[in-house]
Amino acid sequence: MYDSHLRKIFGSQTDQFRQSKVLMVGAGGIGCELLKDLLLMNYGEIHILDLDTIDLSNLNRQFLFRQKDIKKSKAMTAQQAVGHFNHASKLVAHHGNIMDTNMFPLSFFTQFDIIFNALDNLEARFYVNKIALFTKIPLIESGTSGLKGQVQPIYPYETECFACIPKEQPKTFPVCTIRSTPSKPIHCITWAKNFLFPQLFGDDVSDQDKLKPQDIESDNKAEIEALLKESNELLDLKVLVNEAAPGDKGFVSKIIEKIFEEDIERLLRIETLWKTREKPEPLNCEPVKIKSLDGQKLWTVEENLALFINSTSKIAQRLKQGPVEFDKDDEDTLDFVVSAANLRSYIFHIPMKTKFEIKQIAGNIIPAVATTNAIMAGFSALSSIHAFHATMQEKVSKSKMVYDSNQPSRFVNTSGLAPKNPKCPACSVTRGIISIDLSKYTVDGLRKAIIDKYGYSDDIGIAEGTRLLYDYDFDDNLEIKLDKVCSYGNVLFISDADDELDSLELLVDKGDKLELPELEVSAKVVPEEKKEEEDEEDDLIIEGDDLIMEGDINGLDGPKRKAEDDMGPAKKRKYTADEVEVIEL
Amino acid sequence: MNDNEVNSKYDRQMRLWSSSGQKRLVGSRVCVVEANAVACETVKNLVLAGVGQVVLLDSERVSAEDLATNFFVVAEEAGKARGECAARLLGELNPDSTVIHEKSSFESLLKDRSFWSQFDCVVNCRLDHCVPLIELLWDLRIPLLHAHSIGLYSLVRLYCEERTMVETHSSRADDLRIDAVWDELQEYVDSVDETCLAEVPYSVLLIKVYQEFVREHGRRPSTKETRRRLAQLGDDENVEEAIKKAALVTKRSSELNEKLAQLMQETVDLSTASSFWVLVEALKQFYEKHGVLPLSGSLPDMASNTEKYLKLQSIYRAKHETDRDELKGLALQILAQHGRAEQIAESEIELFVKNCSVLEVHRGSKNVWSSEMLSEANPVLHNTNIYFGFLALNTFHKEHKRHAAPKDQSEVRALAISQLCRWETLKSFPDGLELVLDELLRAEGTALHNVCALTGGIASQEVIKILTNQYVSFDNCLTFDGVRGQTGSWKIE
Incomplete structure (x- = not known):
């Protein structure tokens, strides 16, 4: 065990690292880096937890994984990949969902001295934050987005917790915009991904999911009727998809006729919709032969149509082996969403987009690079040394919040930890x-x-x-x-x-x-009044997949945040949960 | 792997620097001096990003300290060539990159210009910043980074004569020209009447309110005044957006930001200057003639009737193209005036016009030290102290061929003082320098992996900015203090 260098710098604290058990939630971009950093700090026992498997697009930064590891468990692979390094830590890998209480009951968490979050979604972050509040275990939260990042040490009830500052919410659109009157590319992408895809390829639509008249925020009776009729007919298309024979592409023509022609004609008959809008034109073209298309370039409508046919029949065949869900890294499903969105854009005279661009929007992609992850993981691991001070006052006063590494003049900013927000829905309870x-x-x-x-x-x-x-x-x-x-x-x-x-x-x-x-x-x-408003917001917002960082977490972007608060509720209150299509942005 | 797969592999980072940036990385060659932890962490991030070739220059053997601080060496190879082991493990990270171990001694290569001239960037990770290397690479116009870490402190410094940055990715307010409408745009704005106010993009509303106000009052409206008028237009989505963006009416299209104004004042020899400076001269002439910069031409997403939005977009686009062509004409004229036969690529001109309001130029320095660092007004005194500390330790190391330890406290302090005095008559020891020196001595030259990983992250990020020529580099010195969890950067003139 080599720790003489640690001893020079940390003295007897070195032994405390040795005697500590820590949990690392997430073995992705920050996780791979963090695991290495924690190993080299000689932590006694490190648990690695991740539910995900390795994907090609991880390899530009998750350095513990190789091409041959694709589809394997991240947690297990990460544990094995550090094996060559002669480390002193005991490693335990868990392939599972942190929110699974059977796998990870409370007693699982209480064995740890520190929890490190290296997650990519808000839901799990809020969950671990809550666990930290219940158990009072110090939590070191981290995240990156492109060249920016943040690290936030959380000492439950002493300092700001993850929920103390409201997080930016995903954008929502009224049903009508998505279903009958799109005007921006994003409306068409949302339609393709969140409406058409599940309608055609999703699990059998239960009664609950069926569109009901009251869901449509419109006073236009004809529009409501048209949308309801459209929904019922889509169920028929689903049967076609389910019954498609191998190699049969005939059913796709029926789908195209229905969604890109008949449905549009039906909308056109509701003249009130088009008084102030340009009328859509039903699709009227033939597919061309395509080989490989360049994802960086704009495709013609004929190319999109051909791709729509190919991807639809491919997904229909795959459905026979098991369910298929939209995944930005699943080429067939991505091609389907790209081509369907573009065809719809074309019909509504909206500019089409490249596959590269649509992937970003539909896949909710946060740019990521090894350099920023290395910087933030380094800060995260370093932050943990303060958890070993004798008094809470010392732990808190010596810890630093880190954010934003993209300001060339300042490079990395740090600030002291803020006290908890007395109005925080999580830690004021x-x-x-x-x-x-x-x-x-x-x-x-x-x-x-x-x-x-x-x-x-x-x-x-x-x-x-x-x-x-x-x-x-x-x-x-x-x-x-x-x-x-x-x-x-x-x-x-x-x-x-x-x-x-x-x-x-x-x-x-x-x-x-x-x-x-x-x-x-x-x-x-x-005060009761305020509370009602917050409840209402909770109802209508569905959390996004990824953390959108910057201002909303570091809490120093005061004026901007305030402005958003001022504008926010009034605008959002227009909708209720059932009436909006949600895209996770 | 086919192209699609390669694109998928680098997808997440190409969203930062696009395929043009990725292409430059793939075609780049970087030299990293010394195979310590900072170096290996730097190389790791470069290899993952897809930098074509990295040469790791190292002639040491794997030591116990390496095994404790560097992830890219293995115990079985203790005593063997460190660079070879590290290059092998680092090379395995990405089959698209090659990591080559160069075992010649650093000193022997110092005079070999042909060795160094093959690189696009060099990272020196030794304690010694090495003045001969700085001089040599300065001469060859190859950017040099110096990165090193001891204990909880680290240092990153960039030596580069000039960096001209076009694709800075700086956020800026949308260039909508509310107060500088041209004929085609005016015609369009006039064609919008009461009946279709709800359908047009918000910028049209802002222009209408702005012009109406100026007609009535003979001066520009404030944001508040604009909001008040907009509020009377109803509550359609485009009006809401206009209210949110009302502050745009206060933006003077004729105003240049300070950096750009300064840039236009610089005198360069246009008979030899790079195309960047030719374009800056053309930009200056354009601005003198029109009182505004060429239009970037991009229109943000706005709530609007699609047809009306597309129409407006085409008006901005057309103006952008006219402006760009005019700028191109000016640039060609300048080249001709100076008897230069070369052309400037269309794509370069397009990029330049798109980014012309956010250009950045950094002028570097070879100096190891500048007098401002000792001024009482220095806002990053603690960080410059760390820098002085590294210099003192380097001097000690050169004299004694070993790292300074706590027992050398008085000698190191004396070294630091005498060094500072040599540069300037020092009235007093900089505040806090003694504590910084003590902290450095405590580590006796050893590194802490965490700090190295973080430092390697910073260094590699800067290398990538240099190689892709995108984003804004730091300018030009930075130290990190792991005790306080803080970085500070400043410019050494």
Whole structure:
């Protein structure tokens, strides 16, 4: 074990690294770098967790992976790839989803001294943030986008958590814009990817997914009727896709006739739509023979049509082997979305786009390069040394937030950690872990124990997620054993029926009996009015795949953020969740 | 791999520098001196990005310290040639790149101009910045980076006579010419009447409000005044967008940013200058004649009736093409006036016009030190102290052929002072320098992998900017302090 160099610099802290267990969530761009950095810090035990497999487009930066590793588990491959290096750390790889509570119950997390996030999506980031809040384990959050990046050490309840500053939300469009009156390329791409693709190739459309009249934000009766009719006919097309024989391309002509001709003619008959808009023209052309098309160049409408036919029949054949989902790195599905979007653009006189451009939009691609990842992973690993200071005050004051490496004059900016936001929806809540054997206790038993322990004056409400388990007006579940209504890893939301005391979040962990955490539940002070607004926003926004960094995380982009807040809610409130097509941007 | 696969492999980075930048990387050759951790981390990032060839110049053997700090050596090869081991492991990262080990000694190559002239960029990762190397590469006009790390500190410095940057990727306000409408645009704006206000792109609304206000008041409207008028136009999406972008009415199309104004003042010898400077001269003439720059021609996405948007787009495009052709004419004229027969590629002119408001030029320096660094107004005093620290350690290392350790504290302090005094009459020791020296001594020359990885990340990012000739380089010195988690950069004149 070579640690004399570490000893020169860190002294006895070197032993603390040796004795520590850390978790790294995500073995991608930042993860590969970070794993190497953590190994060379001699951390005692490093757990590598990732649900993903390796793809060709990872190889420009995820240096632990090679061409031959494509399709293999990232976590497992990363563990093996560092084998040549004579390291002292014990490595454990987990191929799985961090949010899977069966695989990773709370007890899994509590074994770690530090958690490193090297994730690529907001949902998992918020999840790990919440776990950190429940367990009070220091979390080092990181992300990059092109030449920019950020690292944020989080000391739960002491410093700003990941949810303290609202994140930029994905763009949404009204259904009508997508379905009947597109005016920008993005409308057509959204239509192809989020509407047409699942309609033709998705799992059988359940009643719930069917378009309902009230979903369409339009006063135009004719338009609503047309859209509903269109939807029903699409279900017929799906049957055609399912029944397509190998090599048969005939069914594709029917699809083309329907979506690029008949549907457009139907829209044209609704004259009110075209009073102020230019009329679309139903598709009227023949495909040409294509070999390989250059993704950087614009294709003709005939080329797009040919590609549409090829990709549709390919996907239809693949469906016989199993489900096919849109994936930006799956050429067939990408070709389908590119050609369908371009054909629709053509019909509506909207400029067509290159495959390269459409891939970026449809695939929600964040540029990524090894250099930025190396810089941010280096900062992330270095930040962890501050978690070993004796006092919280020292940990917090010595830690630095890092962001933005693209300003040539400053290169990398750092600032001290901000205190937590008192209005943060995540860390302003009182929370704890309840240890319980769910098969032994009833809902009522839990209710009484909570009232007794925390001094709620009269009655409480208990909910799991959006599901109500009990309140004053709903006592059906009272005598039911808890394991019938919730499971380990769930979070129970406790609210005061009298609105006197604050609400409480309890994470359910497996135990022998019933043990409630020691918590101070303080008096309620939340102004009600504000809350309603926030709830509404939660309803209509669906989280994007990738983190959009910059201003929204570092919190220093004050004026800009403020301006967005001012404009935001008023505009967003127009829609509700069911009425918008969502594109993750 | 076929072209498609190659494109997929580099897809995520080509979104930063496009296929033109990638092509330049593939055709590049870089030399990295020394195979320590900073060097190997730098090479790793270059190889992953697809740089065609890297030559790793190293004549050391794999030591215990290498095994503790450098990921690209293996214990089985302890005592063997370090550069060979590292080159092999680094080469495996990407079959499209070649990493070659050059085992000749650095000193023996210092006079070999033909060896160095094969490279597009050189990265020196030794402690010694090596003045002869700086001189040689300066002469050959090859950009040189010096990158090194000790303990929790590191240093990156760029030596390069001149960098002219066109594709800077700087964000800028949209160039809509609200206050400088030309005939075709005016005609279009006039054709828009009350009946179709809801259908036109917001820039048309801004122009209408702007012109109306100027007619009535004889002066430009403020953002607030513009918003007030726009609000009366209804609540259509394009009006909402116009309100959001109302500040554009305050942008004076005739105004040049400071950097560009300065650039146009520079005197260069046009009989030998690069095409960049010929184009700058043409730009200056264009501006003197028209009072505005050539139009970049790109129109942002705006809510609008598609047909109306396309019409407006074609008006901007046509103006851009006219301006570009005029600039090209001016450039050719300048070349002819100076008896130069060469041409400038259309693509180069197009890029230049598209980016003409955000051009950047850096003039480098060979100096190891400049007097501003000792001024009391120095805002990055702590970071310059780290730089001084590296210089002192280098001097010590040269004299004693070993790294300075804590026991050498007094000697290193004396060295630092005498060095600073040689440059300038020093009134007092720079604040905090002693602490920085102590921190450096504590490490006794050893590196910490984390800091090396981070430093390698910064160095390789700069190399890529140089090779692709895209984005803006740092100018021209930077140190990192891992104790405070902070970087600081400044220019050495």
